[in-house]
Amino acid sequence: MKRSKRTSSSKSSKTRRLEVRSRAELKALQSLMATAVFRPLTPEEGMQPRWIDGRTTSELASTFIKPNDRLTAFDRLEIYNRVYWFRVLDCLYDDYPGLRAVLGERKFMKMITAYLAKYPSASFTLRNLGSRLEQFLRDEPRWIAPRPELALDMARFEWAQVIAFDDESKPAITPDDILDTRPDKLRLGLQPYLSLLQLNYEVDEFLVAVKKSESAVLRSEASNTFEAMPHSSGREKRPRLPKRKRIHLAVHRHDNDLYYKRLDPEGFVILTALRAGASVEEACLQGLSSTKRTGVDWNEEIKAYFNNWTALGWFCRFSKK
Amino acid sequence: MPANSFNNFTEYGIGIGLRVPHYRHILAEKPVVDWFEIISENFMVDGGRPLEVLDKIMEQYRVVQHGVAMYFGSADRLNREHLKKLKRLVKRTKTPWLSDHLCWGSVDGRYTHDLLPMPYTFAAAKATAANIREAQDFLEVPICVENVSSYAEFHASEMTEWEFLSEVVERADCGILLDVNNIYVSSQNHNFDPYAYLNNVPHDRVGQIHIAGHSKFEKYILDTHDHPVLDPVWKLYAHAVKLVGRTATLLEWDDSIPSFEEVHHEALKANQFIEKLENATA
């Protein structure tokens, strides 16, 4: 009580200084600083001069940060603002070389800045930074015009690789495990690390070409800071953009190495149906009814599919969820 | 012999951080290293290569966990899901102790991925200590909190950083991971005497020491972990060892990472200071 009286009476001091005498006040200070840190930088890579309420950011910074003999409160807050943006932009820069090549550097940086401004990191690990990128691009396709479909395909493909790298792997089912179950009753789970993608562009080949033209950059792990915005040398030539073509991809890992495998359209339908909870029989029927191919021995074909997928360890126990 | 109750691993020697560019070398050449520090969050995953590498490393080496995202100083309560994931890893690595920073970095589930400085107040110390106690109880492993390097100070602060650190660890009854490079960086950025810092923290709580390189800019010093350890930091290290005795020491090198040998060679320089001290006392 005393406190609020004192602060309300000190009208003369334009910049009321934040105090931290309770967990609630600690929260208030941290919320304020986090808001400042999350605000996008100016085109000159500095902190925005105006605060949200129209005050100068200098004034705002002075309410909680002390200046020293070399730096103002604004300067000191700006260090954290810049470090945050350099770090998260750098992370997506590394995670999305394909999307970067599709959009071009400048457009890519603008897009991920808008994405992160709307969706700041919601996970303790930078690994998940791109988790909402697909949704963002669907909601705001202007960032990926004039090639929204290609860009979206690439974003999904690159996110699938994050999943394939270190998502969970459940005990794989062997043919013996399912020998006695009737196909109309048998349900199979798919490994959490496996993604099934129906795409409109041959982004797999394009990405291989992009990676070849770029030297791999290893992300640093635990450093406290970054000194600069990620920039390419600007020298590398972008490979020719992929042509429109419907493809089906499984993005997965085997012996902990990452792979992408093209699937027949029918195989894609079967796997997608299995993942949705269909029995093996239902899934195969869906696959067959989707086919446009003729002269195929489907008995043999489906047997080969399942042998291959089982050998890759893609099946696990089905669980409803 | 343990030096004190929080320094039970006196004989651990000199470790280095386990980093991706060195994986191949370590697994193929199996160099002699006292221990590796791993970044917990890099291995709090559900499967794949990271855990495979970790398991292989653990067949040969002692591993100690160091976290960057627990955010003991956050006003928000600790994230239970995070703690559960961390505990799963603790069980896997059997880490003898675990460290994270005296800082905050997230608010309402939004993460800065940075180690942000604390206001040095009693209320903040109380809240932070409560979080550390909760983590320690849940994880069932001793915790050391590490001082961070900082670039800002708050009007709200009521004490020095070392007083705040002491207040927190006494309240939480936990150990200290003393980062002498961070002390140096902050002392330059905030004009304080780094030796006063070292002299005035509870020495019997120091369970580990960090050394690292930094970068000097015109108006401030940045904790970049991309250089060999600089001379003033070695001097501080020597003084720290004098105060706390032989202590598990780790070199952090996280950016522009050179060859494994170069990093390890740099880390082993710490032995000179320990030996000098022990010769003097003998």
Ligand SMILES: [Fe+2]
């Ligand atoms: Fe450190």
